[in-house]
Amino acid sequence: MAELPLDIARIYLEPAVEDHARGREILARFPEAERIPVASHWRIPELREGDPGDYLAAKKSALVLGVKKGLTFRPNGRSADFIAPSSSNGCAMACAYCYVARRKGHANPISVFVNIEAILAATARHAARQGPKTEPNQVDPHAWVYDLGENGDLSVDAAISGNVRDLVGLFRTLPNAKGSFATKWVNPDLLGYEPQGRTRIRMSLMPPALGKLLDVRTSPMAERIAAIPELHRAGYEMHLNFSPVVLREGWEAEWGALFEELDDILPSAVKEQLAAEIIMLTHNSDLHEVNLAWHPKAEELLWRPDIQEEKVSESGGVNLRYRTGWKGRWLQRFKDLLAARMPYCRVRYAF
Template identity: 60%
Template sequence: MRSLPGARPLLEVATIHAEPAALASARGQEVLARFPDAEVVEIASHWRIPDLHGAEENVARWARVKAEHLVLGVKKTLTVRPSGRSADFIAPSTANGCAMACAYCYVPRRKGYANPITVFTNIDAISRSIARHVARQGPKTGPNGPGPNQCDASDWVYDIGENSDCSVDARVSDNVADLVALFARLDGAKASFATKHVNRDLLDLDPRGGTRVRFSLMPRRDAQLLDIRTSSIDERIGAVDDFLAAGYEVHLNFSPVVLRERWQSEWAALLDELTERLSPAAKAQAACEVILLTHHEGLHDVNLGWHPRAEDVLWRPEAQEAKRTGQGGAVVRYRVEVKRRAVARFRELVARHAPWLTIRYAF
C-alpha cells in the first residue's frame, strides 16, 4: 500500500470488530494480516456495536474513530436494486462507512455516533450475485434491450460504491480489486463508483474499460471546509488522465453543490481549470453529474459535536425545506425554486466554461 507523502495515515487501525463468520473467512483473515497489531473484538452484528454506534462520546472523536476502528461483517442481503441516475443498478455493497469524514455524507445517518469502515467478507457470494444479474439482463442495446440512456450508451452500469468510497476500501481489502477484475470480463456491463480519494494502487489493476471512476470535485474553499481527510482537489484533477491511461473510464461528479456566497464564480474557476488541465482524450470521454446539497437533521446534530463550522454553510433553514426520500427517509434540501434556479445556472456555467463536458443529470 503506497503511503500519502506528507500526510497522516488515513488508516491507523487499532481495533477490529468482527462477526465470527467474517473473522473465519479467507477475506477476513486477509484483512487481519494487513493490520497485525490491531486488537480483535468479536461482535454479534456489524450493525449493533454499543461501544461505537451507541456511545455518544464518540462524536467528539468522529474522525479519529474512522481511522482507528474497522469492522468485519457478512453481507446478508445480496439484492441488486434498480437505480437510473449515475447507474442502472446498485450492486450489493462490499463495504459500508468510510475512513474519510466528509461533513455532508449521508451514510452515517443509520450508524449513530460512529461510522468507520465495515468490510463485508463474503465477496465471492456478492460477485456471484452480480454476475447472475448481468447474465439475466441481456444486451442493453440488443433487439429486446432498452437502448442507450443517461447511464451509458451501450453497457449496463452497476454502482459498486453506494455506501462507501471504493478507493479507500481498496486500502483495506481486495474486494474492490476483485470487482474490477469481475467487470473486466463481464460483457455488456461496467462498474461505477464515485471517489474523493486518489488511490494509485488502483492503477496497477487491469480494468479493461469495465470500471468507471467518477472523481468528485468542488471548489477548493468548499473542499477545505467540508471534505475532511480526503485527497486534495489538485490530486483528484491530476489523477484523471492517469486513470484513463490505466484503462478506466473517468467521469466527474460535481457533488455536493453548496449554495453560498461566490458559489458561481468559484465553480466557474474550477470548470476553467478542468478545461485547461485535462487532456483531449479525457475530455472526449468525460461526462458529469451535478448534485445539489441534501442534508439531514441527525447529521447536523452530529456535526455540531465535532465540526460545527461546516454547519455554517450546510444548515441554512432560510433556503431549505424538509423532504421525504424515495426510501422513506427525511432529509433537508434547498427549496424547490432556489434549487431550480441553481440547477439552471450551473448548466449555464458548464456550457460557458466547459462546453466539452456532457451533463448526464443535474438535480
Template identity: 60%
Template sequence: MTASPLADRLLDIKRIYHEPGVDESPRGRQVVERFSGAELIEVPTHQQIPGLYGNAGNVEDWVRIKQEVLVLGEKKSLAARRNERSSDWIAPSTANGCAMACAYCYVPRRKGYANPITVFTNIEKITGYLERHAGRQGTKPEPNQCDPVDWVYDIGENSDCSVDAMVSDNVRDLVDLFARLPNAKASFATKLVNRELLTYAPRGRTRVRFSLMPAETSKLVDIRTSKVADRIAALDDFVEAGYEVHLNFSPVIVHENWRADWSELLEQIADNTAERTRDQLAAEVIFLTHNEGLHDINLGWHPKAEDLLWRPDLQQLKKSQNGQWNVRYKTAWKGRWVEQLADLVAEKLPGCRIRYAF
C-alpha cells in the same frame, strides 16, 4: 497487501470487530494480516457492536473511531437494486462506512455515528451473484443516461472504493469481474486519489466518478479527503490506466460567491486535463441535501461546516420516507441555479455532457 503512506495517513487500526469465523476466511485473514497489530474482538453480527452500535455519544470521537476501528462481516442479503440515475443497478455492498469524514455525508451510521469501515468477507458470493445477475440481463435494449451500451452497476453506494481498496482486495476483485463481463461495467464515486488503483486492469469496464467542488469549500466540508487539485491531477492518469473517468459535481453548496468559485473550478479542470480525457468526460450534478439530525450532530464536532451547509434562508424542509427532516434548496430558486451551473459547464468545459442534474 502492503501498507502505503496514504493508508497510514487515514488508518491506524487498533481494533477489528468481527463476526464469528469470518476472521479465518481468506478475505478476513487478509485484512487481519494487513493490520496485524490490531486487537480482535468477536461480536454476534457486524450490526451489533457493544459500545459502538447506535452510540450517539461517539460524535466526540468521530474521526478517531474512523481511523482506529474496522469491522468484518458477511453480506447476508444479496440483491441488485434498480437505480436509473447514476447507474442502472446498485450492486450488493462489499463494504460500508468510510475512513473519511465529510460533513454532509448521508451514509447511515448503523454502527454508531462515526460509521467506520465494514468489510464484507464473502466476496466470492457477491461477485458470483453479480456475474449471474448481469448474465440474466442480456444486451441492454436501448441507451439511457447511465450508459449508451452497457448495464452500469454502482459498486460503492455506501462506501468509497478508493479507501476500501487500501483495506482488502474486494475492489480489485470487482474491477477484474467487470473487466470480463461483456454487457456490464462497474461505477463508483470517490473523493480520494488512490494510485494503487492504477495497477489494476479495468479494460474500460470500470467508471470512476471523481467528486469535485471548489477547493475553498472542499477544505471546510471534505474532511480527510484528497485535495481537489490532486483529484484533478489524477484524471489523465486514470484514463491512461484504462478507466472511464466521469465527474461528480456533488454536493453543490450554494453561497454568495458560489458561481464564481465553480467557474474557477471548471477552468482548472479544462486547463489541467488532456484532450483525450476531456473528450470522454461526463458529469452528474447533485445539489446539497442536508439532514436536521446530521446538522445537530455536526454542531458537536464541526460547527464551521454548518455555516455553509445549514442555510434556512435558502432551504426548505422536506420529510423523508424514514420520517426524518431533510433540507433542500428552495424549489423556486434551485431550478434556476441548476441551469446556471449547466451553462457554466457548457462554457468552461465544452464537450462534458451532464448526464443528470438535481
C-alpha cells in the same frame, strides 16, 4: 500522495470472518490490531453510539469485518442502472454532508465484507440475466452499469483488501456490464488493476476552499484532478461528480475557477469521454445535530433554513433541500456555467 487516513488499532469481527480467505488476509495485514468478536457488524454500540465530539477517532482506528447477508440488486437510474450488493459499508473519511451519519447516528467506520466470492458470483448472475442493453439511457448507451460503492469509498477500501481489485477484474469479463464508483481519495494502487474500460470512476470535486471545510480527511482537490488523466490512461472510464453543490456568496466564481482548472489540465482523450453528475446539497436535522458537536463551522454553510425547505425523500426520511423554484434556477445557472467553461462535458443527470 497524502497519508492514508487509517491507523487500525481495533478490528471488530463476526464469528464467520476467519472462515473466509479474504477475512484471514485482512487480519494478517493488521497483525498488531486488537481483535474484538461481535455478533453482528450492524450492532456495535461503542461505535454507533459514541461521543459525537470524538467523531473522527473511530474512523481512523477501527475496522469492522463481517459477512454480507443480503445479495440484492436495486434499480437506480441515476449514477447507475443498478446498486450492487456492497463489498463494504462506512468510510474512513468524514465529509460533513455525508448521509451515512444520518442513518447510523455516528461515525460509522469502514466495514469490509469478506465473502467477496458470493458478491462477485451474484453480480455475474444478475448481469447475465439482463442480456444486452438494447436501449441507451443517461447512465450508459451500451452497458448495464452497477454502482459498487454506494455506502463508502472504494479507493480507500482498496488499501485494506483485494475486494476492489476483484470487482474490477470481474467487470473485465462481463461484456454487457460496467462497474462504477465515486471517490474522493487518490490511491495509486488502482492504476495496476487493468480495468480495460469496464469500470467507471466518478471523481468527486468541489471548489478547493469549500473542500477544505467540508471534505474532511479526503485527498485535496488538486490531487484528485491530477489523478484523472492517470486513471484514464490506466484504462478507467472517467466521469466527474460535482457534489454537493453548496450555495454561498460567490459560489459561481468558485465553481467557474474549478471548471477553468479542469479545462486546463484534462487532456483531450479525457474530455472526449467526459460526463458529469451534478447533485445539489441535501441536508438533515439529525446530521445537523451530529455536526454541531464536532464541526460547527461546516453547519454555517450546510444549515441554511433561510433558503432550504423540508422534503420527504424516496425512503421516507425528512430532509432539507434548497427551496423549490429557487433550486431549479440555481441548478440551471450551474449547468450554464459548466457549459460555457467545459462545453464538451455532458451532464448525465442533475438533481
